[in-house]
Amino acid sequence: xxxxxxxxxxxxxxxxxxxxxxxxxxxxxxxxxxxxxxxxxxxxxxxxxxxxxxxxxxxxxxxxxxxxxxxxxxxxxxxxxxxxxxxxxxxxxxxxxxxxxxxxxxxxxxxxxxxxxxxxxxxxxxxxxxxxxxxxxxxxxxxxxxxxxxxxxxxxxxxxxxxxxxxxxxxxxxxxxxxxxxxxxxxxxxxxxxxxxxxxxxxxxxxxxxxxxxxxxxxxxxxxxxxxxxxxxxxxxxxxxxxxxxxxxxxxxxxxxxxxxxxxxxxxxxxxxxxxxxxxxxxxxxxxxxxxxxxxxxxxxxxxxxxxxxxxxxxxxxxxxxxxxxxxxxxxxxxxxxxxxxxxxxxxxxxxxxxxxxxxxxxxxxxxxxxxxxxxxxxxxxxxxxxxxxxxxxxxxxxxxxxxxxxxxxxxxxxxxxxxxxxxxxxxxxxxxxxxxxxxxxxxxxxxxxxxxxxxxxxxxxxxxxxxxxxxxxxxxxxxxxxxxxxxxxxxxxxxxxxxxxxxxxxxxxxxxxxxxxxxxxxxxxxxxxxxxxxxxxxxx
Numbered sequence: 001x002x003x004x005x006x007x008x009x010x011x012x013x014x015x016x017x018x019x020x021x022x023x024x025x026x027x028x029x030x031x032x033x034x035x036x037x038x039x040x041x042x043x044x045x046x047x048x049x050x051x052x053x054x055x056x057x058x059x060x061x062x063x064x065x066x067x068x069x070x071x072x073x074x075x076x077x078x079x080x081x082x083x084x085x086x087x088x089x090x091x092x093x094x095x096x097x098x099x100x101x102x103x104x105x106x107x108x109x110x111x112x113x114x115x116x117x118x119x120x121x122x123x124x125x126x127x128x129x130x131x132x133x134x135x136x137x138x139x140x141x142x143x144x145x146x147x148x149x150x151x152x153x154x155x156x157x158x159x160x161x162x163x164x165x166x167x168x169x170x171x172x173x174x175x176x177x178x179x180x181x182x183x184x185x186x187x188x189x190x191x192x193x194x195x196x197x198x199x200x201x202x203x204x205x206x207x208x209x210x211x212x213x214x215x216x217x218x219x220x221x222x223x224x225x226x227x228x229x230x231x232x233x234x235x236x237x238x239x240x241x242x243x244x245x246x247x248x249x250x251x252x253x254x255x256x257x258x259x260x261x262x263x264x265x266x267x268x269x270x271x272x273x274x275x276x277x278x279x280x281x282x283x284x285x286x287x288x289x290x291x292x293x294x295x296x297x298x299x300x301x302x303x304x305x306x307x308x309x310x311x312x313x314x315x316x317x318x319x320x321x322x323x324x325x326x327x328x329x330x331x332x333x334x335x336x337x338x339x340x341x342x343x344x345x346x347x348x349x350x351x352x353x354x355x356x357x358x359x360x361x362x363x364x365x366x367x368x369x370x371x372x373x374x375x376x377x378x379x380x381x382x383x384x385x386x387x388x389x390x391x392x393x394x395x396x397x398x399x400x401x402x403x404x405x406x407x408x409x410x411x412x413x414x415x416x417x418x419x420x421x422x423x424x425x426x427x428x429x430x431x432x433x434x435x436x437x438x439x440x441x442x443x444x445x446x447x448x449x450x451x452x453x454x455x456x457x458x459x460x461x462x463x464x465x466x467x468x469x470x471x472x473x474x475x476x477x478x479x480x481x482x483x484x485x486x487x488x489x490x491x492x493x494x495x496x497x498x499x500x501x502x503x504x505x506x507x508x509x510x511x512x513x514x515x516x517x518x519x520x521x522x523x524x525x526x527x528x529x530x531x532x533x534x535x536x537x538x539x540x541x
Contacts, residue, residue: 026296027312028317028340029358029515037079041120049138064141069105071112074130082119084405084423084449086112086494088467092448094163094170096469104158109197120162148209156334169494176491177447180466180475187230188214190471194203198251199452201463201474203227205261207456210463211236212282212474213253217281220248222255222266224281224282227461227476235261236264236284237277242268252342254299259307263287265300265309276311277301292325292331299343303350308390310334310344310353321355334388335363335395338375340364345409347387354387354398354418364395385409385420385433398433399440412457419443419455419462419480426493430464432484442487443480448512455480 021039025032049064080086089112093099100106105113121129123216128152137146144155151158156316180186188198193216200213204442210227213220222237225456238404239248247269256265264279270289274297296314303309306326313322321334321341335341339359346353358380362369384406385398405428408421418433428449448467455465462480465472477523 006389025103025317026315028342029342029375033381034079038075040110041075041078045071045074045134052287063489064137064145067103067105067143067432068110069102069114069117070137070143071114073117076111077118077122080115084174084426084428086119087426088449089113090116090166091170091173091493092467092470093387096175098470099163099166102155102162106437114120116166117162120165124165132470173447173493176445178445178467179447180450180473182407183444183446184462184464184475185230186475187225187227188212188216188472188474190216190473191469196471197250198471199250199465200255201452201454201465202255202264203454203456203461203463204257205259205456206527207459207461208455209233210474210476211255211257211264213250214250215250220250222248223278224263225474227463230474234284236279236281236404237266237286239268241254246270249274249298250299252312254301254311254343255372256300256302256309258302259304260306265302267297267311268302278307284323290329290333292324294322301344301346301353303346305350308346308350310390312342312344312355321353323353332390334390334392335364336392337364338369338373340380340383343408345411346412347411348415352387352389354385354411356383356407356409357386359386360381360384361397362511363397364392383407385418398435408451408453410453410455410462412455414457419453421449421451421453421464423449425490427490429490430462430483441484442490443483444486445490450475457481488506 011306021043023032023035023039032186050124062425076086089109090099093109093113099113100109102117114256118130121133122370133147133150136150137143140146140149147155147158158383181334187210189264190196190198193214195214195216197216198212198216200354201213204210208227210225211221212225214223219238219240221235221239223232224233225235225427237245239245249267251427257263264281266277266279267274268277269275275293276290276297277286278290279285280287292313293363294313294315296319298312300309300311308326309324311322311324313320318339320336321340321344323332323334325332334353335355337359339357341355341357343356344353345355360379363386382401382403382405384400386395388395388400399420399422401422401424404422406420406422410419412418416434416436418435420431420433421428424430427446428451429446430441430444430450430453432443434441448466448468450464450466452465460480462477464475464477466475514536
């Protein structure tokens with residue numbers, strides 16, 4: 001398909017000159033749907049602007065060039081609508097004043113900033129205005145002129161109004177929310193390190209150290225830091241420098257400590273296939289690697305008894321929870337069906353696994369999908385937390401939130417609680433589920449959000465990653481349980497899926513408090529997905 005090894009961040013690509021779309025499938029139905037819609041938007045707009053004749057695109061590109069914000073923003077908006085992930089990036093850019101004018105959007109903001117532009121267009125003018133813009137661009141053979149003709153104003157004026165719209169939405173949220181550094185101790189520093197991603201934190205069993213994934217040295221490596229002050233103790237793994245560790249799975253990360261604190265397990269791609277690696281922490285040496293001949297392997301979790309490692313595995317189009325038995329070197333499945341299962345974490349008894357799934361009501365053994373089940377007729381666009389016994393015999397649904405994403409479960413050591421992340425108010429916040437009382441507590445009210453929890457409950461320490469001030473960093477909450485009574489209910493952000501927000505044209509030329517004008521039920525949920533930042537020559541990623 002491609003002479004180059006595609007980076008992990010490439011969700012798919014459309015090749016204009018070769019008249020084809022390349023779409024990967026990595027075990028998530030929602031991610032597949034998103035990529036298909038995103039890339040087909042490119043294909044359809046290419047057909048619309050350039051026609052389907054051989055060489056038409058080649059000759060047409062010289063006459064009509066698409067700015068990336070125009071092409072990628074449309075593809076993101078058509079495939080996702082407006083979602084929590086896009087809101088997070090735009091909200092952060094507004095708060096820290098790095099949202100560029102429309103013509104100057106670069107990097108990942110051509111996706112999320114572009115998505116925001118089309119969301120603003122639809123909220124202010126209606127969806128038909130987007131259609132009119134496309135027709136004007138096609139007839140004028142110029143994106144800027146097409147925008148200006150359709151809107152009857154300059155692109156600069158429209159850009160200023162878009163900025164005012166976003167500022168009016170997000171500035172009031174600063175008073176309503178907690179900035180991540182004021183909620184927890186910041187341990188990594190992407191601004192100082194001049195990198196973008198520090199994620200996959202994993203607290204050591206004694207809570208004194210954190211293993212994490214970072215591109216602080218340009219490549220993705222695994223580091224060991226002190227949980228006291230964030231000081232880097234040493235680099236554990238050097239990734240992406242040879243064929244043995246080609247990809248470190250920063251989009252689906254997971255680092256697991258052995259219960260004795262001597263080893264960590266992680267997944268990476270080596271020699272074109274995912275493997276499970278075991279590393280001696282003190283020696284910084286890989287001591288074992290296991291190749292299960294899977295199409296994908298993600299998010300390992302080491303059982304408290306030290307005898308098993310669970311992970312999300314992808315094989316023959318199916319994503320399930322696998323259990324690797326270290327004593328017998330045997331591999332078994334805890335789930336085995338068509339649904340997308342991910343992010344396993346162990347109960348203290350080492351007999352039960354919590355995981356994330358899109359299966360909704362299909363809980364084994366009592367509620368299996370019918371024989372004529374078709375996944376394309378099923379709403380797989382949101383996830384909940386479930387538990388399953390390691391033999392797959394007993395399954396239980398822990399959360400049940402339609403049109404919401406619950407993810408990143410972390411089990412308490414006494415087995416009574418599961419911490420998790422959810423976008424129930426439009427921001428990915430931290431929640432706590434009491435399994436005995438069947439009650440849920442809101443544990444944070446963050447301005448940007450949290451993800452990838454690692455919890456040592458008896459020490460009241462919770463590590464997580466958060467996007468803040470233009471990058472992802474590792475944070476540590478030292479008094480996690482103390483948050484239990486501080487956030488009884490979170491107010492939704494203006495772009496929550498219960499709200500269709502509109503700001504009057506008169507308000508676009510002044511800064512005014514945001515007021516919700518209309519409330520209605522929307523069918524689309526907040527969705528999360530991260531796309532490619534590396535634009536390849538000749539490709540539209």
